Amino acid sequence: MAQAITDKDGVKRYLITLNVNGDAHTILVKGNAILTNVLRDQLDLTGTKKGCELGDCGSCTVLLDGKPVDSCLVLAVEADGRQITTIEGVMENGRLDAIQQSMINHAAVQCGYCTPGMVLSAKALLTRNPHPNEQEVREAISGNLCRCTGYVHIVEAVLATAQGRVTPDDH
Amino acid sequence: MYVPDFEYHAPNTVAEACAILAELGDRATVLAGGTDVLHKMKVGKLAPEHLVSLKNLDELREIREEPGRVVIGALASHNQIYTSQLLQRRYLSLPMAAHTMASNQICNLGTVGGNIVNGVPSADLPPILIALDASIRLTSAKGERTMPLEDFFWGSAQTRMEPGEILTEISIPDQQTTGSTYLKFGLRRSGALAVAAAAVSVQVSGDTLHAVRIVLASAAPTVLRVADAERSLIGRRIDDELLAEAGQFAAQASRPRDSIRGSAEYRKNLVGVLTKRALKKAIDEGHA
Numbered sequence: 001m002a003q004a005i006t007d008k009d010g011v012k013r014y015l016i017t018l019n020v021n022g023d024a025h026t027i028l029v030k031g032n033a034i035l036t037n038v039l040r041d042q043l044d045l046t047g048t049k050k051g052c053e054l055g056d057c058g059s060c061t062v063l064l065d066g067k068p069v070d071s072c073l074v075l076a077v078e079a080d081g082r083q084i085t086t087i088e089g090v091m092e093n094g095r096l097d098a099i100q101q102s103m104i105n106h107a108a109v110q111c112g113y114c115t116p117g118m119v120l121s122a123k124a125l126l127t128r129n130p131h132p133n134e135q136e137v138r139e140a141i142s143g144n145l146c147r148c149t150g151y152v153h154i155v156e157a158v159l160a161t162a163q164g165r166v167t168p169d170d171h
Numbered sequence: 172m173y174v175p176d177f178e179y180h181a182p183n184t185v186a187e188a189c190a191i192l193a194e195l196g197d198r199a200t201v202l203a204g205g206t207d208v209l210h211k212m213k214v215g216k217l218a219p220e221h222l223v224s225l226k227n228l229d230e231l232r233e234i235r236e237e238p239g240r241v242v243i244g245a246l247a248s249h250n251q252i253y254t255s256q257l258l259q260r261r262y263l264s265l266p267m268a269a270h271t272m273a274s275n276q277i278c279n280l281g282t283v284g285g286n287i288v289n290g291v292p293s294a295d296l297p298p299i300l301i302a303l304d305a306s307i308r309l310t311s312a313k314g315e316r317t318m319p320l321e322d323f324f325w326g327s328a329q330t331r332m333e334p335g336e337i338l339t340e341i342s343i344p345d346q347q348t349t350g351s352t353y354l355k356f357g358l359r360r361s362g363a364l365a366v367a368a369a370a371v372s373v374q375v376s377g378d379t380l381h382a383v384r385i386v387l388a389s390a391a392p393t394v395l396r397v398a399d400a401e402r403s404l405i406g407r408r409i410d411d412e413l414l415a416e417a418g419q420f421a422a423q424a425s426r427p428r429d430s431i432r433g434s435a436e437y438r439k440n441l442v443g444v445l446t447k448r449a450l451k452k453a454i455d456e457g458h459a
Contacts, residue, residue, distance in 0.1 A: 002181070014179070031179035031222070034209075053172040054210055056362075061276055067250070070276040072172075073209050077179060078202075078226050121275065142361035143274020 002080045016080035020045065021089025029076040036060045038076040039086060047087035047116045051145075058144035061117035062086050068124045070143070087116035090123060099123055099158065102166040106157040110148035117144045122158045131162055174209065175218040183227045185310055185339060191223050192335045193312035199223050201337060203246055204281040206273075207289055231284075231339055234258060243341040245284025249273070252283060252296075262343065263458045268299040268353035268370070274362045284338045287320070290330040290393075297324070297394045298370035298386040299353040305343045311336040327392040347382070348372045350453035354445045355388070358432060365389040366433040367441040369421065371449045380404045383450070385417070389432075390425035390442050397424040400446065409454060411447075418447035 002014040005028060013028040020043060027042055036053070039045045039062070048071060051059035055070040062071045063085035090097045096104075099122050109115050118141055125132055125140035132140070137158045138151075146154065160166055180199075182188040192199055200219035202208050211217035225231065231246040234255045241261055243252065252258055252269035259266050272278055272286070272295045286296045287307065297320060305320045312335060320341070323330050332338070351372035357363030368388035374381045383404050387395045400420035407413055427438035452459060 012178075030176065032174040032176045034174060054213060055206055055277055058274065058276055064279070067279040068276050069279050070206075070274075073205050073277075073280060075174075075179075075202075075205065075209070075224075077181075078205070078224060124275075139361060140275060143276045 002077055014077045014080070016077055018043075018076070018079055018084055019082065020084045021086060031075065031077055033076040035062070035071040035074040035076045035079050035084075039071065039084075045086050045088050049113055049116060051113070056145070057114075058117045058121065058141075059114055061120045061144060063120055063124055066124065066127065068121050068143075085120065087119060090119060097123065098161045098166045099126070101168060102157040102161040103154065105166065106153045106160065108150060108153035108157040110146075110150050114144055114146040114148075118146070118154055122154075122161070125158070126162055132158075134159060137162075172213040174212050177219055178221045179224065180221060181224045181227055185228055185231070185337065188223055188225060188228065188337060189310060189312040189335065191221075192337065195221050195223075197334050201225060201288075203285045204248065206277050206281040207285055225337070236261075239345050241343045241345075243283060243343070245287075245338045245340055246282050247284075249278035249281050249283070249286070249296075250275070253278065261458070262303055262351060264299050264351040264353050264370070264372075264453075265296070265303065265343075267459070268295050268355075271295055271353070271355050271357075277362070283341060287323070287341070288330060288332055288338050290324055290326075290328045292327060292391060292393055292395075293364045293368075293389045294394070295353070295355065295365065295368070295388065298368060298388045299351065300341060300343070301386045301394060301396060302351055302353075302370040302372040302384045303343050303348070304346060304372075304384070305341050307338055308340045308342065309333075309336045310339045315339075317342070321386075321396060324393040329393075346372075347374050348458075349375045350455075350457040350459065352449050352453045352456070352459050354449040354452070356441055356445060364432065367425075367427065367438045367445060369442065369445040369449045371446070371453050373450065373453045375409070375454055378408050379406050380409060380454075381406075385421055385446055385450075387421065387425055387442055387446075390427050390438060392426070392428075395425065397421045397446075399424055404450070411451075414447045414450045415443075417450060418443035418445075421446040 049059035051057035199221040231244040249269040353370040355368035422443035
């Protein structure tokens with residue numbers, strides 16, 4: 001169990017290590033700290049969004065050991081020692097991930113609030129299933145709500161990525 | 172959203188977890204996947220003094236075959252059940268039921284144990300597990316006991332779990348059933364609670380049914396096994412009329428309530444249709 005440290009006011013905090021986007025952060029959190037808030041407020045990784053905060057909307061999606069989860073339903077202390085990927089960790093060597101580029105190409109972003117979660121759900125899908133059909137794409141992003149009603153373009157963007165039809169910066 | 176503060180425990184063994192729970196009694200709540208417990212804490216329905224996390228009990232995540240049975244650790248996530256090759260090969264109906272449960276994000280967190288101990292009548296895994304004659308193991312500082320899952324529920328969110336107990340494993344006995352399935356009707360195809368659902372298992376022998384189990388979800392205050400409908404099927408030649416009649420028996424036995432997801436009348440009708448279709452599917456397609 002994570003080491004507990006009690007301050008002079010008697011408040012107990014836990015020393016945990018979160019491996020976020022390949023960077024290990026050893027931080028102090030209270031037992032009731034939610035992962036979304038720790039990522040945003042303690043690590044300044046504000047790409048992870050807060051929507052419903054009850055596990056319905058998916059805007060707080062991160063990859064926990066490679067699997068998409070709603071970070072609003074995870075205690076930070078429970079993520080101690082685990083690998084976390086947020087939207088900030090998707091870009092590699094200064095280049096957008098193919099899914100991100102494809103979403104730009106397909107105008108699959110309107111207000112953008114759901115986009116980080118969408119990208120991470122799609123990325124997890126393509127990692128476990130590189131050639132999904134449309135239904136599998138729709139299923140994979142069914143826990144990510146877009147209220148701009150942009151699903152058609154998002155699904156097209158993910159399918160285009162899977163089929164290698166992503167051209168860099170063609171807009 | 173604020174989560175009320177609590178004292179956090181993360182024991183390393185089941186015995187240690189049981190000892191903590193024995194000491195704290197009803198001041199403690201067990202934390203597994205967190206999709207229900209943290210949700211309840213956020214909306215103000217639950218404010219435990221202590222949370223006892225099971226996250227370090229990796230032995231409870233295992234799904235394995237043993238002589239005479241298949242064992243599912245209570246901490247297996249819905250997606251673990253969905254993707255288990257063992258379960259897909261033996262009882263495909265169970266992975267398929269786990270898949271209907273919720274979004275991918277929730278299915279990666281939520282556990283089969285949590286789905287059971289919550290005791291809600293809309294839970295997706297208890298009906299198909301009861302149709303497959305599953306039993307559960309409850310562990311506490313006093314020892315262990317097992318019981319048929321069917322006997323575990325007695326009211327909405329009311330179970331026979333005693334304070335200090337942890338649900339540790341689910342066991343499906345090797346069986347003569349030739350087919351099983353779980354059919355659910357929700358208002359959306361993904362991530363929706365059941366308006367009504369039916370799980371069945373069948374043992375087909377020639378053109379009759381030798382044994383059958385029918386279990387309903389969202390059709391009464393508890394998961395509901397419908398014995399009259401089961402009896403009506405035994406030993407009679409299988410045809411569409413027979414299955415429709417069993418559906419009518421199931422509908423008559425159901426006691427759904429009016430809710431935002433559907434009226435009682437509509438749900439009764441759904442129970443009849445889903446029961447008939449589930450029987451047909453299990454008879455025709457095996458464990459599907």
